[in-house]
Amino acid sequence: MVVVDLVTIEIILFFICLLLSGFFSSSEVALISITRAKVHALLSQGRKGAEALDILKRSTDTVLITILIGNNIANIAAASLATAIAIGIYGDVGIGIATGVTVILMLIFGEIGPKMYASRHIEELALRVSRPILYFSKAIYPVLWISDHIKQQFAFRPGVAEQVVTEEEIKEWIDVGEEEGTIEEQEREMLYSVLRFGDTTVREVMTPRVDVIMIGDTSTLENALSIFNETGFSRIPVYHEQIDNVIGLLNVKDIFAAAFRQQMDVTIKELMYEPCFVPESKKIDELLKELQVKKQHMAVVLDEYGSFAGIVTVEDMLEELVGEIMDEFDEEEPEVQQIEEGVYLVDARAWVGHLNKNLNLDLPLTDSYETLGGLVIDRLGYIPRRGEVAKIEESNIELIVMQMRGRRIVKVKMITTGEDEPGGSG
Numbered sequence: 001m002v003v004v005d006l007v008t009i010e011i012i013l014f015f016i017c018l019l020l021s022g023f024f025s026s027s028e029v030a031l032i033s034i035t036r037a038k039v040h041a042l043l044s045q046g047r048k049g050a051e052a053l054d055i056l057k058r059s060t061d062t063v064l065i066t067i068l069i070g071n072n073i074a075n076i077a078a079a080s081l082a083t084a085i086a087i088g089i090y091g092d093v094g095i096g097i098a099t100g101v102t103v104i105l106m107l108i109f110g111e112i113g114p115k116m117y118a119s120r121h122i123e124e125l126a127l128r129v130s131r132p133i134l135y136f137s138k139a140i141y142p143v144l145w146i147s148d149h150i151k152q153q154f155a156f157r158p159g160v161a162e163q164v165v166t167e168e169e170i171k172e173w174i175d176v177g178e179e180e181g182t183i184e185e186q187e188r189e190m191l192y193s194v195l196r197f198g199d200t201t202v203r204e205v206m207t208p209r210v211d212v213i214m215i216g217d218t219s220t221l222e223n224a225l226s227i228f229n230e231t232g233f234s235r236i237p238v239y240h241e242q243i244d245n246v247i248g249l250l251n252v253k254d255i256f257a258a259a260f261r262q263q264m265d266v267t268i269k270e271l272m273y274e275p276c277f278v279p280e281s282k283k284i285d286e287l288l289k290e291l292q293v294k295k296q297h298m299a300v301v302l303d304e305y306g307s308f309a310g311i312v313t314v315e316d317m318l319e320e321l322v323g324e325i326m327d328e329f330d331e332e333e334p335e336v337q338q339i340e341e342g343v344y345l346v347d348a349r350a351w352v353g354h355l356n357k358n359l360n361l362d363l364p365l366t367d368s369y370e371t372l373g374g375l376v377i378d379r380l381g382y383i384p385r386r387g388e389v390a391k392i393e394e395s396n397i398e399l400i401v402m403q404m405r406g407r408r409i410v411k412v413k414m415i416t417t418g419e420d421e422p423g424g425s426g
């Protein structure tokens with residue numbers, strides 16, 4: 001028979017309490033950190049412990065209270081045991097020694113260490129501790145029952161502020177995924193543009209009124225034919241008396257059909273159709289769905305006063321999505337393309353500072369813009385139309401707007417006319 005004295009038992013119990021404290025603290029981190037989505041995945045993989053994990057994840061409060069109780073019992077028991085041991089050995093000074101030793105050991109082995117470990121092994125730890133924690137929560141059910149009733153008394157309504165996953169979180173996951181290599185950069189850009197899509201308003205993608213070719217409702221069929229012929233558009237807004245007052249859309253097919261039938265005396269009013277009128281602030285994801293249901297391709301945008309503000313097409317909206325993706329794939333396309341000596345086609349998003357440096361130019365830089373498109377707007381004082389020219393006289397440079405998308409300048413032709421021959425070739 002081995003005779004074990006009381007102090008040895010106490011020391012063994014002390015370390016068991018320390019271990020238990022570590023167990024509860026690491027469980028806390030693992031069970032709280034693991035996401036519902038991850039649990040869902042583990043459950044469908046049929047991983048051991050996943051079912052218990054699923055039950056626990058449905059009630060975060062239960063998990064927290066269970067772990068709090070377990071951790072506190074372990075910590076207090078460890079402190080009591082340490083005090084008893086220390087007093088037994090050192091007498092009254094033992095209290096101070098026990099306190100110091102317990103605090104240090106408890107912090108390292110009962111709290112910080114386990115929590116650090118758990119934060120690095122969330123998944124495996126969560127699976128491993130889920131069943132013990134679930135059983136323990138059943139064992140302390142009376143305590144949980146009381147806390148539940150207190151909670152109801154204070155009318156803590158669960159689930160009110162509980163949003164399972166926010167858009168910001170999804171973006172963070174995408175970023176983390178890209179950093180860790182599970183998502184490629186292009187995929188990240190696509191996912192981002194999908195998320196952005198829902199926040200984009202019609203105002204941001206529409207073609208503004210100044211850029212819209214229109215036709216009066218009293219125009220002739222011949223007139224309409226020539227407009228369609230010149231512009232190549234397939235739909236044109238129809239106004240009544242003044243251009244603020246758009247009353248319909250005219251489809252090129254209807255014009256051709258009428259022309260084919262030789263109905264030269266038919267009026268535009270008879271051929272046009274009732275469009276969708278939408279406010280500038282409408283979200284494009286909603287509008288896209290609406291137009292799909294109505295089988296329409298173009299909507300008429302009205303400003304807050306109900307005046308004609310512009311038009312928006314299904315293509316405009318899809319470009320917001322696909323265009324961004326295309327930009328990513330088109331990375332090869334340079335910001336600056338030299339067309340001929342001293343003539344460049346430049347992406348309007350190019351930074352003026354970079355252009356100056358790379359092409360040896362002296363375009364003016366102020367605080368009010370950074371990009372070439374910004375410089376054009378700053379000089380003109382308004383959103384330009386295609387073909388408009390901003391002359392930067394002090395630099396002997398002409399900037400011609402080549403392409404617009406909505407209110408955004410896309411491409412600018414830059415002609416350096418000065419006696420200073422620009423160096424470099426972009």
Ligand SMILES: [Mg+2]
Binds near residue numbers: 020022024071110111
């Ligand atoms: Mg602990």
